[in-house]
Amino acid sequence: MAYMLILFPLVMAAAAFAFPSNRWRPWLLPIGALGQLGLVGTAIFQSGHASAVTGLGGWLLLDALGKLVLGFVSALFFLCSLYAPGYLAFRADRPNRTFCASLFAALAMMTLVTLSHHLGLMWVAMEATTLVTASSIYFNHNARSLEATWKYLLIGSVGIALALLGSFFLAYASLKSGLESTLLFDELIQVAPKLSPPWLHAAFVLLFIGYGTKMGLAPMHTWKPDAYGEAPGIVGTLLAGGVTSCAFVAILRVYQICRAGAEAEFARDIMMFIGLLSMAIAAVFMARQKDFKRMLAYSSVEHMGILVLGIGIGGLGVYGALLHLINNGLTKGVLFLSAGNIHRAYGSKLTDDVRGAIQRVPLSGALFLAGFLAITGSPPFGPFVSEFTIVNAAVGSGQFIAAGLFLLLLGVVFIGMGSTVLAVVQGTPDMDTPDSGYRDTIATGAPVLLFMALVLLLGLYVPAPLESLLREAAAFLEVKQ
Numbered sequence: 001m002a003y004m005l006i007l008f009p010l011v012m013a014a015a016a017f018a019f020p021s022n023r024w025r026p027w028l029l030p031i032g033a034l035g036q037l038g039l040v041g042t043a044i045f046q047s048g049h050a051s052a053v054t055g056l057g058g059w060l061l062l063d064a065l066g067k068l069v070l071g072f073v074s075a076l077f078f079l080c081s082l083y084a085p086g087y088l089a090f091r092a093d094r095p096n097r098t099f100c101a102s103l104f105a106a107l108a109m110m111t112l113v114t115l116s117h118h119l120g121l122m123w124v125a126m127e128a129t130t131l132v133t134a135s136s137i138y139f140n141h142n143a144r145s146l147e148a149t150w151k152y153l154l155i156g157s158v159g160i161a162l163a164l165l166g167s168f169f170l171a172y173a174s175l176k177s178g179l180e181s182t183l184l185f186d187e188l189i190q191v192a193p194k195l196s197p198p199w200l201h202a203a204f205v206l207l208f209i210g211y212g213t214k215m216g217l218a219p220m221h222t223w224k225p226d227a228y229g230e231a232p233g234i235v236g237t238l239l240a241g242g243v244t245s246c247a248f249v250a251i252l253r254v255y256q257i258c259r260a261g262a263e264a265e266f267a268r269d270i271m272m273f274i275g276l277l278s279m280a281i282a283a284v285f286m287a288r289q290k291d292f293k294r295m296l297a298y299s300s301v302e303h304m305g306i307l308v309l310g311i312g313i314g315g316l317g318v319y320g321a322l323l324h325l326i327n328n329g330l331t332k333g334v335l336f337l338s339a340g341n342i343h344r345a346y347g348s349k350l351t352d353d354v355r356g357a358i359q360r361v362p363l364s365g366a367l368f369l370a371g372f373l374a375i376t377g378s379p380p381f382g383p384f385v386s387e388f389t390i391v392n393a394a395v396g397s398g399q400f401i402a403a404g405l406f407l408l409l410l411g412v413v414f415i416g417m418g419s420t421v422l423a424v425v426q427g428t429p430d431m432d433t434p435d436s437g438y439r440d441t442i443a444t445g446a447p448v449l450l451f452m453a454l455v456l457l458l459g460l461y462v463p464a465p466l467e468s469l470l471r472e473a474a475a476f477l478e479v480k481q
Helices: 002-018 025-047 064-090 097-115 119-140 143-176 185-194 197-215 224-230 233-260 264-286 292-313 316-346 362-375 382-396 400-425 442-460 464-478
Strands: none
Touching: 002 025, 002 097, 025 064, 025 097, 064 097, 064 233, 064 316, 064 442, 064 464, 097 119, 097 233, 119 143, 119 197, 119 224, 119 233, 143 185, 143 197, 143 224, 143 233, 185 233, 197 233, 197 264, 197 292, 224 233, 224 292, 233 264, 233 292, 233 316, 233 464, 264 292, 264 400, 292 316, 292 382, 292 400, 316 362, 316 382, 316 442, 316 464, 362 382, 362 400, 362 442, 382 400, 382 442
């Protein structure tokens, strides 16, 4: 089963690349995504019984953390795939062969990251994820998208190089203590108390910076505004909700080793500092932001900070961070896809040109406004629940300064982001404002509405199967093994 989870999307990528019709090829995306979702659901069910999902002699294993993230990434990809045919129909002027194939390849590599239980294999999978998504950022084939692609590749390469160096340091931490070197996570966790603390500390810092670059944590976030701003909305959603989630998993794997080696406080202090720093930098750059797609990139920086902050707080904060991973990804789907529709209607991403979106594209404008309220932690949406859980964990553990700064920065973000969003959706379109003729359709509106319904659902009720996966993953991270 572990091999099927990786091979199926790769086969679909090959099929998409070989399929001759530019018009009908996009329909392979929802078909393949539904098939992958079925395989993942079967794997999650199997992993709860005697027949564990494993392969390559333990290098591949679907554990509690992997089940949660793999299930979410597969669901996110399926929701995005529903939007793809309608979007690509409006982009009939652009060949979509490479685009469709790269999306399936990205799904395969993200799946590999969640299944990897070997530090080296996980590193390869993360680098492959970067490489296969790069071409989709360049989909528009203009100077700005080319610049964004190169920034994505170059800055990501620096991050992955640091992660490789951190992997070497972690292996050397075993040798320094007279142990046999290993890169299997289960074995590293077992010998963690015997690892050399200085080398373990150095390894965590390098791995955190390296994979933190992939997440887009500040100050390693500089690729995000360009990549998210120039990529199609569907790609922005997968980057903000999928690729960054996989990088977060990589950090959590290393955090588990530190925790098992009684170095949890060291790791948590770093994560809390970087988490709050990411929120602060995002808040600064969101203020007076004229490009509403770049604004979403800084929103992603903020929420990556919230994820690592929740882990740094610990206890209930870990559960809150994992829940927020899902809430953030789904809400980013609302924002990126509705922003893409607004961009298409006006032919511009700047607030100087875009006014009265709720009149020109009523559904997309309303969803963009609702997505803003959700992502900034307003009730009754999902992010409010997960952010409240993290604040509650901070207060409950006596970390009042962290809780206060968290709430303060949330307020600043709400004001800064709100000024841009309201400028886009309110008012009346100027007579001289460019009009591409695009209007909301079922094909490009219904998937965004489905995203929004799920965000609202998770604010009112967490389904029992998801609650079980969240509890298992949180316990898996917090229990000292």
